[in-house]
Amino acid sequence: MKDLWSISTAEHTDGKETIMRRGNVYQIANGYMGYRGTLDEFTSEQLVGITLAGIFDRVGPAWREPVNAPNGGFTSVSLGGAELSALGNKVTRHRQTLRFGNALFERQTSFAFKGTTLTVRSARFLSAETPNLGVIRFSITCSRAATVTVRTGIDGNIWDLNGPHLLGLAATRRDSVLFVEGRTNESSKRVAVAETADIDFGKVTYESRGNRSLRVVHLRAEAGTTYTFHKYFAVFTDNDAVRGSVAEAAIETVLQARSLGYEDCLARHGARWQEKWNRSDVTIEGDDEAQLALRYSILQLLMVAPVKGSANSIPARALSGQVYKGAIFWDTEMFMFPFFIHTYPEKAVELMRYRIKTLDGARRKAKTEGRGYRGAFYAWESQETGDDACTYYNIGDPSTGRALRTYFRDKQVHISGDVAIAMWDYFRLTGDDSLLLEGGAEVILECARFYYSYAYYKDEKRRYEILDVIGPDEYHERVNNNAFTSMVAKETFTIAIATVNHLRRRHPKELRTLLKKLRIEGELPAFRDAARRLFIPGADAKTGIIEQFDGYLGLRESSVKELKARMIHPDEYLGAGQGLAVPTKIIKQADVVMMLNLFRTRFSAEIKRANWEYYEPRTEHGSSLSACAYAMVAAEFGNLDFAYKYFLKTAKIDLEAKYKVYVGSVFMGGSHPAANGGAWMTAVLGFGGVHADEKRVAINPRLCRKWRRLQFHLAYKGDDFRMNITKNSVTVASSRANTRVHAVLVAGKPVKCSPGRPVTVRYRQAR
């Protein structure tokens, strides 16, 4: 039977792009850091990166980006004086594997040199128990007696897009612990890496060259004997709340790990992973391809979920490197958050805490952007402070080398509503209002305040309008009455009022304090008014089409093919000032369809179908966020074959790594956690047909042709459910530990689910 819990490859070819892609596909992460899927002997040239979550730095006028730590995982081997590399010509066999069960990276490579075959095996993981820790087992076996030198330690010569970020990198050693520390260039934060190893063979000396601090093992290897050692490295920065210095914390962590030993560290790490999979795995019977791709997508999300208490979020390229400035976009709330809220609310809460933490940044942005607004205008590209990392000239034109003015930062105002919606969903779906009290209510009210100051009241029409924006489709900038944006803004007003009502009922004292702090009470009637009278473009009575924005339907018809044929440069950007898509109806990504998906209970299947059929042929799917929105809406109105095609495209994006590497002249290679979340949403919310709101969970399955059975867990209001769906039955198993009886709506039929008593409902799948 096919192994659906790992991927592996024998490929070890050179070439910057293949190395970059393998580095993404085989990466591991633990929320604190990501380690690219590069090999032990690789260095900055091969894009080795240990990207840290939540710590950023800027060098000169270049983009601020996340900091990469010195590589404590470095090991290289020489045979008879010749250094071995999987990229060299001595390789006879190579295989590298990523195991999903415990996020373990393994490699095995055999090299032949002067009649001797030397085989290197290594396994590494980033501890799910101790987030600062990485652990590696490394072994060598020679076919004949040979002279072998192993260099292992910390390589401070690291890959940076816009570095170097660490100044004064100094390598030292304390007994058997190697240590490298530097300070970030901008805010002088310390980044410290310690490494130790347990080596019981050969003769060990130490070598410190430039940024490298290495242990050199001189070995006369016997034929057929396997020499194994274990390596422990720890990264700490000034962002970590540690007693004493970060250096001491790093040293102590590796010493503790070493005394525990590799097997124990691995077992503890594995136990944590078991818990994660118990909550989040989805099984699909009848379709191995989909199963593997979906599980891989879930693995990616679980690996990059923020560490408890960190109030970090997940960047658009996760922890796969510094691409996209390590910035957090709407991707997190709209595409990743649903996975976490439905399977892992403790992680969803961190994502939301991040928005609470960066509220002041959003306030600063509101004040300084455009004509100056009130409330919270969240950063389009958000880093640690919430100030916007997105530049006004964000894309380079590859033909002219000139920077193009884009309005992502100042006009993509839907971001604030995306945040408010997720914040409210956290409360609705967990029933836990502590986050609202922690700052969530403040975020919501400030987002509503922002929209009120952004909106125009048209006296003659007696309505509010949201003008001069960019919707999700970035090829049409500065448009009026974008349906998606207006809908999100209107929802924000409704949520703000609901928040106040909830607090008034349950936490009147806290509400009074908050209203006073924000001096916002007098504005609430206006929010109520806007929640009623904000204009949303409606569906045309005859065609059912919702116009994406004012004037969209009058734009020139074209096709993606036609535009591509007219491109002068293969990486040309189709939007911005002179972009080829601008005067046409060609859109970059789901926009109206995104709205139909986000507010899926408010539109009929006919409207969904009409708009899907209209917009799909006009969509480039130039963003990895697009296909899953189309997949989910297609599942809703019953085009399951199409839904499946786009599901697979989304689920395989990081596995196959066939994505665009450049947009304009901007390097974009990295992983796609929003698509990973989109794959999960399509499987569970789309095909599984799950819809949860504050009242209950409803399931209305529409399994695609190949799927015989779909099983997954669902977290809802502090309880856990296991769903088992076939083409004609749904079993809801309410976990034994659940606290109460839940009413679940299965294929339109209300059923009572008691803890420990699975309920099966037969149904007929709609065609």
Ligand code: BGC
């Ligand atoms: C998309 C945005 C997305 C960003 C980060 C862009 O190409 O148009 O919607 O937020 O990528 O993934």
